[in-house]
Amino acid sequence: MSAELVATAQRHLAGISLEVVSQGAEAIVFTTETHPYLKTKPALVDNKTKFIVKYRPPKPYRHPRLDSQITRSRTASEAKLLQKLLLLGVDAPRLLAMDGTNGIIWMDFVGFTLEDGTVSSLKNWLWLMERRQEAVPEDHAKSIALGAVAEDIMKRVGAMVAQLHLEGIVHGDLTSSNIMLKASKTNEVERPTLIDFGLSSYSGLAEDRAVDLYVLERALTSTHSVYAKEYNGFLVAGYEAAHKLKGKLGAKACTETLRRLEDVRLRGRKRSMLG
Numbered sequence: 697m698s699a700e701l702v703a704t705a706q707r708h709l710a711g712i713s714l715e716v717v718s719q720g721a722e723a724i725v726f727t728t729e730t731h732p733y734l735k736t737k738p739a740l741v742d743n744k745t746k747f748i749v750k751y752r753p754p755k756p757y758r759h760p761r762l763d764s765q766i767t768r769s770r771t772a773s774e775a776k777l778l779q780k781l782l783l784l785g786v787d788a789p790r791l792l793a794m795d796g797t798n799g800i801i802w803m804d805f806v807g808f809t810l811e812d813g814t815v816s817s818l819k820n821w822l823w824l825m826e827r828r829q830e831a832v833p834e835d836h837a838k839s840i841a842l843g844a845v846a847e848d849i850m851k852r853v854g855a856m857v858a859q860l861h862l863e864g865i866v867h868g869d870l871t872s873s874n875i876m877l878k879a880s881k882t883n884e885v886e887r888p889t890l891i892d893f894g895l896s897s898y899s900g901l902a903e904d905r906a907v908d909l910y911v912l913e914r915a916l917t918s919t920h921s922v923y924a925k926e927y928n929g930f931l932v933a934g935y936e937a938a939h940k941l942k943g944k945l946g947a948k949a950c951t952e953t954l955r956r957l958e959d960v961r962l963r964g965r966k967r968s969m970l971g
């Protein structure tokens with residue numbers, strides 16, 4: 697973690713207490729209890745007010761003028777997309793504020809703390825479910841119940857991705873870490889929510905939609921190898937069901953995407969065989 701980059705972010709956000717959540721290739725993500733402009737504290741997560749600040753630091757290897765243009769444009773495009781998703785009713789964090797010049801976006805914190813202390817990404821939640829499942833091998837009824845919960849969530853994830861695709865948007869980095877689960881008031885998992893739209897774009901191409909699905913499929917295979925086949929099956933089932941609700945056009949788009957997914961998988965297999 698670069699202390700210097702954190703200090704730069706802190707300079708842009710003077711007087712605001714920031715806690716680092718992650719440092720990725722593109723951005724440093726912080727949580728804060730301070731809302732960018734409201735005096736009241738409305739967004740409660742785990743009984744605490746929490747917001748996300750995503751900061752894209754300058755890249756020293758780029759020409760400063762070009763760098764500032766790229767930062768401004770990526771920040772604005774992610775912010776615009778969050779705003780668009782809100783209007784479309786796709787589950788994603790609500791945009792609160794944006795400072796394009798300094799590469800800063802504020803948004804709602806989504807998710808909650810799971811009982812093992814991890815954040816409720818789909819990845820962490822599935823791991824938790826798997827551990828629970830493995831802890832009750834002889835309890836058939838319990839095992840079936842856990843399986844049903846995972847099936848329901850994976851189908852909802854499929855339906856959520858379908859909703860995004862039906863709006864002509866591809867996520868661009870669909871992994872099980874970029875899907876968070878929100879909790880109901882009783883802390884039961886209620887629904888999945890997408891995050892990280894830094895690589896998202898508008899596309900009407902079946903190829904782009906198929907790559908989105910393939911990236912998620914691969915992420916599930918590498919992080920949940922034992923159950924990945926089932927998860928991926930539920931994912932596609934949810935994806936198909938959501939398309940069918942949109943009539944003939946939806947069904948056609950879905951068939952095209954899934955056909956293309958077969959090609960993308962084949963290309964992926966060939967590539968891994970060739971090393």
Ligand SMILES: Nc1ncnc2c1ncn2[C@@H]1O[C@H](COP(=O)(O)OP(=O)(O)OP(=O)(O)O)[C@@H](O)[C@H]1O
Binds near residue numbers: 717805873894
């Ligand atoms: N709105 C949010 N609510 C809760 N947690 C979030 C939110 N946005 C980001 N995070 C957390 O911060 C992490 C990194 O966020 P994000 O993926 O947007 O940044 P990134 O720099 O693009 O990361 P990477 O390069 O690893 O993909 C997420 O995995 C998640 O744990």
